[in-house]
Amino acid sequence: MIKKIEIVNFKAYDKASFRFGEGVNFIYGANGAGKTSLMEAISVALFGSQWVTRWGGRRWSHFLRRGAAWGEVKLYISHGGREIVVVRRFGEEGTVSSGTYLAVDGGVVARGDSDVTATLVSKLGLRLDEYAHLLYIRQGELRRILQETDYIDRIFRLDEFDKVDEVVKDVHDEFRARRERAGGRLEELEKRLPVLRSRLDDLRRRLEEAEKRAAELEEA
Incomplete structure (x- = not known):
């Protein structure tokens, strides 16, 4: 369960923090309010460069707030009775290794973009393709998602x-x-x-x- 996300210099966000409750959470607002940016921040926190380049088809500079030298996403997750925190700091060219790490119950277990992603995927049991096809649903894609029975079987x-x-x-x-x-x-x-x-x-x-x-x- 995602409990909270903290964002610094991410797209239109200067500094923001969002909390999530148990069950279904609704994110609503006017066009341009930052709903998509919030979902992208969660995706970047979970999968780092895999999401940015392989699925998002972007560059890290696309997510950096204009005029900022660096940005950061910090995601708090509760899973299997353990508290997980994933932090990714990035600049125009990619993540900053010293500011990218994964902590479990207060202890750092991985550092660097690829190691953080691999360790997090292992602990959560959630792969990028499954996340992208099912858990991150863009507007108008629900019908296609319902046809992805193999992914639905694995997710649930x-x-x-x-x-x-x-x-x-x-x-x-x-x-x-x-x-x-x-x-x-x-x-x-x-x-x-x-x-x-x-x-x-x-x-x-x-x-x-x-x-x-x-x-x-x-x-x-």
Whole structure:
């Protein structure tokens, strides 16, 4: 969950901070109010150069406020009980390594544009193509998004239901196989039981005869 974003010298923003609550958040305002810029700031914070060059098709200078030497986005995320903060400072030519880092529960775990992105993607389980196709929906694109069933399955983990079904089926098959094996052994034991009883009766008769002979020898 995205909790807050802080923006400095990002496009039209001089300095701004936005908080987000649980559930659905609505961003509204007049044309030119900065709604798209806010979404772009979140995208840049999450994916850095991957978003700027590969998906956005831009240069870093496009996101830098006119007249500013540097800009910065700072994104606060709560995920899996951990507090994640990603900071990306950038200039006209790209990110500033010393000002680009990822912190988890207060400890820095990655620095630099590519390492921050790779580590964040690993922790969140969210790839750029999935984010771009589903979570970042531009105006008029909803119909196309609804047709992206593969992405929808991965984002909402619907594919995991198929995996659960497979596991349940495997467990059921194994249980049935063990029951059949156990049933076969039980049937075999039932077939052998009369033979074992006959042997036991024979041993009892022999024991009685031996005891009788022993008694006769003692009397003699």
